[in-house]
Amino acid sequence: MPTETFEFQVEARQLLQMMIHSIYSNKDVFLRELISNASDALDKLRIEALRDDSLGADVSDLHIAIEADKDARTLTVRDNGIGMSREEVVQLIGTIAKSGTAEFLAKLREAGDAATAGDLIGQFGVGFYSAFMVADEVTLLTRRAGESQGTRWSSGGEGTYTLDTVEDAPQGTAVTLRLKPADAEDQLFDYTSPWKIREIVKRYSDFITWPIRMATAEPGAAGQEAAEKGEDAKDGAAGEDGPAAAPEPKQETLNSQKALWARPRSEVSAEEYHELYKHLSHDWADPLETIHVHAEGTFEYQALLYVPSHAPRDLFGQGAKHGVQLYVKRVLIMEECEALVPEYLRFVKGVVDAQDLSLNVSREILQQDRQIRLMRRRLSKKTLSTLKDLRTGRPEDYATFWREFGRVLKEGLLSDPDNRDAILDVATFASTHDAEQPTTLAQYVERMKEGQRDIYYLTGESRASVENSPHLEAFRDKGFEVLILTDPVDELWVEAVPDYQGKQLRSVAKGEADLATEEEGEEAKAEREQRDKDYAGLLAWMGERLKEEVREVRLSSRLTVSPACVVSDVGDVTPALREMYRAMGQEVPAGKRILELNPGHALIEGLRAAHEQRPDDPGLGELAELIHGLALLAEGGRPGDPARFTKLVASRLKSSL
Numbered sequence: 092m093p094t095e096t097f098e099f100q101v102e103a104r105q106l107l108q109m110m111i112h113s114i115y116s117n118k119d120v121f122l123r124e125l126i127s128n129a130s131d132a133l134d135k136l137r138i139e140a141l142r143d144d145s146l147g148a149d150v151s152d153l154h155i156a157i158e159a160d161k162d163a164r165t166l167t168v169r170d171n172g173i174g175m176s177r178e179e180v181v182q183l184i185g186t187i188a189k190s191g192t193a194e195f196l197a198k199l200r201e202a203g204d205a206a207t208a209g210d211l212i213g214q215f216g217v218g219f220y221s222a223f224m225v226a227d228e229v230t231l232l233t234r235r236a237g238e239s240q241g242t243r244w245s246s247g248g249e250g251t252y253t254l255d256t257v258e259d260a261p262q263g264t265a266v267t268l269r270l271k272p273a274d275a276e277d278q279l280f281d282y283t284s285p286w287k288i289r290e291i292v293k294r295y296s297d298f299i300t301w302p303i304r305m306a307t308a309e310p311g312a313a314g315q316e317a318a319e320k321g322e323d324a325k326d327g328a329a330g331e332d333g334p335a336a337a338p339e340p341k342q343e344t345l346n347s348q349k350a351l352w353a354r355p356r357s358e359v360s361a362e363e364y365h366e367l368y369k370h371l372s373h374d375w376a377d378p379l380e381t382i383h384v385h386a387e388g389t390f391e392y393q394a395l396l397y398v399p400s401h402a403p404r405d406l407f408g409q410g411a412k413h414g415v416q417l418y419v420k421r422v423l424i425m426e427e428c429e430a431l432v433p434e435y436l437r438f439v440k441g442v443v444d445a446q447d448l449s450l451n452v453s454r455e456i457l458q459q460d461r462q463i464r465l466m467r468r469r470l471s472k473k474t475l476s477t478l479k480d481l482r483t484g485r486p487e488d489y490a491t492f493w494r495e496f497g498r499v500l501k502e503g504l505l506s507d508p509d510n511r512d513a514i515l516d517v518a519t520f521a522s523t524h525d526a527e528q529p530t531t532l533a534q535y536v537e538r539m540k541e542g543q544r545d546i547y548y549l550t551g552e553s554r555a556s557v558e559n560s561p562h563l564e565a566f567r568d569k570g571f572e573v574l575i576l577t578d579p580v581d582e583l584w585v586e587a588v589p590d591y592q593g594k595q596l597r598s599v600a601k602g603e604a605d606l607a608t609e610e611e612g613e614e615a616k617a618e619r620e621q622r623d624k625d626y627a628g629l630l631a632w633m634g635e636r637l638k639e640e641v642r643e644v645r646l647s648s649r650l651t652v653s654p655a656c657v658v659s660d661v662g663d664v665t666p667a668l669r670e671m672y673r674a675m676g677q678e679v680p681a682g683k684r685i686l687e688l689n690p691g692h693a694l695i696e697g698l699r700a701a702h703e704q705r706p707d708d709p710g711l712g713e714l715a716e717l718i719h720g721l722a723l724l725a726e727g728g729r730p731g732d733p734a735r736f737t738k739l740v741a742s743r744l745k746s747s748l
């Protein structure tokens with residue numbers, strides 16, 4: 092097949108342009124990215140070979156090789172891993188399938204200055220394309236294990252790339268960079284220098300489990316290298332000096348291959364932890380928190396878990412990645428093992444290495460495995476307790492965590508009743524107590540007023556809509572704090588969590604608001620009874636008039652300013668919840684709700700008087716409808732028949748002129 096030329100997908104081209112114009116200042120990381128991809132490819136090959144005997148791939152010496160050619164100014168990163176088919180090359184290298192790429196690029200353009208853009212791209216990570224930070228041409232030669240033909244992909248990073256079919260390509264992938272001239276001012280170093288390569292590998296890829304080898308000409312090259320390195324060479328390169336002789340190529344393994352998770356915590360630096368995280372997660376930013384567990388006893392395992400500092404774009408998407416890597420005695424057997432982490436902790440990245448599992452255990456078996464379940468329990472608890480410590484110890488980082496992942500964690504209130512209290516201890520909520528600072532439930536309980544028995548909350552679309560809700564009026568007047576819950580998941584978990592520290596969670600928009608009863612004196616009681624009598628006629632009439640839409644019309648003790656509001660009964664499905672079910676394709680019949688009237692409001696008092704005098708006036712029936720419509724509008728809903736409602740309002744406005 093002749094060479095064919097293809098265009099990059101638009102997003103891919105834009106990202107590449109950014110790489111070429113180097114908005115990311117630390118260019119050394121391109122090598123980390125290429126090694127990380129090579130290591131993944133080796134993992135994949137071994138896992139596939141384990142499952143499929145017929146693959147026919149040679150897995151006897153899996154490794155990564157780095158080859159530098161000083162004269163040609165090229166650098167090659169080679170692996171004998173899984174490789175890619177031609178279709179995969181087109182799909183994986185020519186396009187960017189990541190969700191949210193377009194928005195990300197728009198944000199980058201908005202950012203304007205290079206530093207912010209660098210930060211942003213650090214959050215996004217661009218893997219293979221980062222090669223274009225240091226190269227003006229990149230060639231990738233690859234052959235997928237089990238296939239006979241290879242593919243060569245090549246591009247200068249502008250608008251197009253070429254593809255060739257190659258007959259005798261070795262299995263795996265070799266990425267060759269034609270390096271840009273070194274320019275130390277632009278942090279563009281000489282990446283053919285063995286010293287520089289060693290430094291980068293040590294720094295970013297030391298823990299990679301596969302050997303990373305480099306051919307160096309010894310000892311002549313070492314002398315030359317020392318010269319390049321300057322003064323420092325004297326400290327580190329002891330033993331490399333020797334009589335100048337004809338250079339003999341020698342294979343040197345650059346990484347220690349030590350599994351970080353198997354080392355004692357005290358021996359691992361924060362930077363080492365972070366580099367492993369970046370390799371595992373493909374994130375360019377440091378994690379927020381690292382959790383290192385050594386479990387001993389009858390069932391031995393090590394776990395190294397990370398809480399990222401920002402949410403991936405697809406955290407709520409259908410194909411959201413979930414799970415950690417599962418190793419058995421240092422051998423990776425599964426890349427995303429869901430059985431080890433509950434779904435509500437799907438943002439956690441990391442590695443679990445168990446001593447006593449079978450190497451070819453399947454996903455289905457894992458779900459049932461008792462040891463896996465025990466690990467999952469322990470790791471969930473450990474993660475939650477770490478997050479709780481984060482909240483108390485590093486409030487700013489906790490705030491970042493909660494902003495990024497709070498909504499996901501709250502799903503656990505529904506799915507993991509065993510850890511419900513632990514999740515509630517981590518959680519914080521917006522509240523009427525403070526416009527900025529969220530509160531924990533424990534803090535809420537501490538502030539509860541004398542005579543307040545329950546924890547009050549109100550769900551809604553936004554803080555503003557909740558704060559303006561009529562349901563809140565009497566609670567505000569009495570100084571009772573109300574939690575403001577605005578995440579969709581809040582509608583769900585409040586139904587599942589009955590109490591906290593023995594205090595019931597109660598919606599201020601549900602049931603009777605019995606705020607007054609506790610401190611109410613005899614006089615007030617008599618007054619209330621008289622009022623009930625006075626209003627009995629109006630309530631019965633209105634209940635009949637609106638019976639298609641409401642279950643009951645009653646006097647309210649929660650309103651102080653608004654004329655009316657609509658409430659649900661405890662246990663009823665709220666309109667917002669019904670909307671959510673509908674979005675999930677589940678119709679829940681709309682139950683009737685309760686209309687509450689404020690007897691202290693002039694409109695309601697006036698209506699009562701008018702109804703007493705002219706019970707048959709048809710205008711009063713319309714007024715009843717209007718009051719119901721207003722109550723629905725006030726909580727962010729809408730009248731059942733908006734056209735009729737508008738007509739009634741318009742005619743009344745007209746008569747006011």
Ligand SMILES: Nc1ncnc2c1ncn2[C@@H]1O[C@H](COP(=O)(O)OP(=O)(O)OP(=O)(O)O)[C@@H](O)[C@H]1O
Nearest residue numbers: 128129132174175183184216217218219220264373
């Ligand atoms: N050496 C390789 N061997 C086999 N496949 C590879 C190799 N390098 C890249 N790929 C394939 O190309 C895909 C895209 O690589 P790229 O580095 O751009 O993104 P990524 O590693 O998936 O994610 P990120 O950009 O976040 O690092 C990889 O997911 C992998 O499937």
